[in-house]
Amino acid sequence: MTRRLAGAWRAVGRALGLAAIAAGCANSGERASGFVEGEPDAATAASGQFEEGGAPPGTEPVECAEATTQIYVVATDKGLYRFNPRDLSFKRIGTLGCPTGAGTFSMAIDRRGTAWVEYTDGRVYAVDTNDATCKPTSFKPGQTGFDLFGMGFALNGDDPKEGETLYVAGTGLASLDTKSFDLKFIGSLTGGRTELTSIGSKLFGFSVDSGLVSRLNKQTGATEATHRTSAILESGGFAFAHWGGSFWLFTGRTTSTVTAYSPTTDESTVMVDNTGMLIVGAGSSTCAPITPPK
Amino acid sequence: MPPRRPLRLVLLLSTGLASLMLQASCARSVEDTPYDGWRFESGITVKNACIQTECPAPFATCEGTRGLCTVDLRSDVDHCGACDSPCPRTTTKTPWSYVCSEGKCQMACAPFYADCNGSTADGCETSVRSDPANCGACGAACSEGVICWKGACGCPSGFTQCGDDCVRLDSDNQNCGACGSVCQAPESDADPRWTCGPGVMPPRTKWMCGDSACTLQCRPPFANCNKDLCGDGCEIDLSTDRNNCGACGNACAADQWCQNGTCNCPAGLTRCGDYCVDIATDPNHCGGCGNYCVGPPSSSGKGGPTCQGGECGYVCFPGFADCDGDIDNGCEANLETSQRNCGACGTQCDVAGGQPCVRGECLTKPCEEPVVR
The missing domain is CATH 2.120.10.30 (TolB, C-terminal domain)
Structure with a gap:
């Protein structure tokens, strides 16, 4: 089971690597810490970049709820x-x-x-x-x-x-x-x-x-x-x-x-x-x- | 030369096409990342930003370190404030060490030690754990005759001073009910504490101090649940017995087992070996026991396996990316410092020109004179 998972994820990882490179230009102006995974679809869930911890400015929850x-x-x-x-x-x-x-x-x-x-x-x-x-x-x-x-x-x-x-x-x-x-x-x-x-x-x-x-x-x-x-x-x-x-x-x-x-x-x-x-x-x-x- | 024209044309066309595609795909890149310095102004292309090779503070390129501008002089103990300016070395035996903070080496005392004489030469020379003259802090003296115990004067509530120590007389086998009163089997057979007869020790019992008295009791984690101490002794193991889990009569539910006196697993968790796990989120048991998610562990410092809804994934930590698409090496690119993946996969600085990538941006500076293309 583990072997099968490993192989599958390796393949997904390679595919996503290409996607990441293609997306490289589009993202090139963004700071490293600003990457947003967004909704965890299959692709990003497999090899995504998490949004950095802490709520993004403007959407922060109110204090002292x-x-x-x-x-x-x-x-x-x-x-x-x-x-x-x-x-x-x-x-x-x-x-x-x-x-x-x-x-x-x-x-x-x-x-x-x-x-x-x-x-x-x-x-x-x-x-x-x-x-x-x-x-x-x-x-x-x-x-x-x-x-x-x-x-x-x-x-x-x-x-x-x-x-x-x-x-x-x-x-x-x-x-x-x-x-x-x-x-x-x-x-x-x-x-x-x-x-x-x-x-x-x-x-x-x-x-x-x-x-x-x-x-x-x-x-x-x-x-x-x-x-x-x-x-x-x-x-x-x-x-x-x-x-x-x-x-x-x-x-x-x-x-x-x-x-x-x-x-x-x-x-x-x-x-x-x-x-x-x-x-x-x-x-x-x-x-x-x-x-x-x- | 004429025969080569078609090839040249094809090359030019493909180069041009590739260039157009690259420009189209990287339109935002050119606009947003001025590391190459070219900008379109008033009908002409002008280069107004040139490569900067000097590291901006607090970063530096120090000998023996990898990459350009990768040393943070604010916090690097080997290059604290400047390259090759290490903080003093200490050993594990010295009760102090040094940290580099804001570019300065600062001495940090080990627990229960303090620098009372203000001299860094002898470090944190004073133990404040048991010194009545410096109890918990330099100069914090205890009253005459009061001991300093674990950094505070006197004994906590519920404890009694026995010599230089604070003990619980109600439960300390070495000081049971009084200082120095060791809890052990009575020497006299006539002692009424031999509840099952002179010299009779029922199974899994021992002499223990409880409520300040030394009596024959069940040895933890066993218990006498059937109230037949002199018969079968302490017959129940409260740590594992499903019908008496943690306490006599505390039965676990049908789908639970007793672990360390607690009925496990709680609702929503699944038993995998000796552990209760959430197979919806646990990267080591994702979707089922033993299904571990692949990829370098979080200790790689660059990314880690995830499990969401029982499905494996792999995420890069902020500042890192999987640029080569190989899950085996995880998120190999440091977008903060990589000249070849600066800020994003594929965004290259001028490597040959020695242009560093700092905080995810290829360093530039205004050109001395604008270059027109």
């Missing part, structure tokens, strides 16, 4: 789930259809509902949180110190109109421009493996090795305040998000436990003992509520 106010998680089964902290339910949106056989590693959600997902091959993909469809980005994987990293958005200022920035935590803290995909190193982090989230413009890191949630200086990476949680795990998967005034910590070796930590009361509470899946990425956008629901 209802769906962007929730927590999203990705698991090792490549499922994208919406987690409702109110009733602690998980709703499977779909399976990530990214063009890779690698596993999921980390995730962050922007204000327009795009999930930026890093895979274990170091690539970053843009995933639509409505249907889990996926597009590759031009992020260059394997950059020194940032082979794999945690991710999270934070507002640039108190006013959301000032925009938001995607921060990544690898060997230190860096910002990642979601248009140019340039990585800008900010400074060292003192914790171990770190995932990121925010409350408004404040950036927080969660180091699962120590269970520490730290408020990070966005200009230097320095720790400005720490919170001690009981979610400590020396190996396994972990993820981190903020919602409703609490930090939501997902930790586990084969299946994940969900722990809520309230910085107000300094209490860690196990909310879901066994989710039945191993969660490796979580994200809540900067549209998520920052105070407890009434």
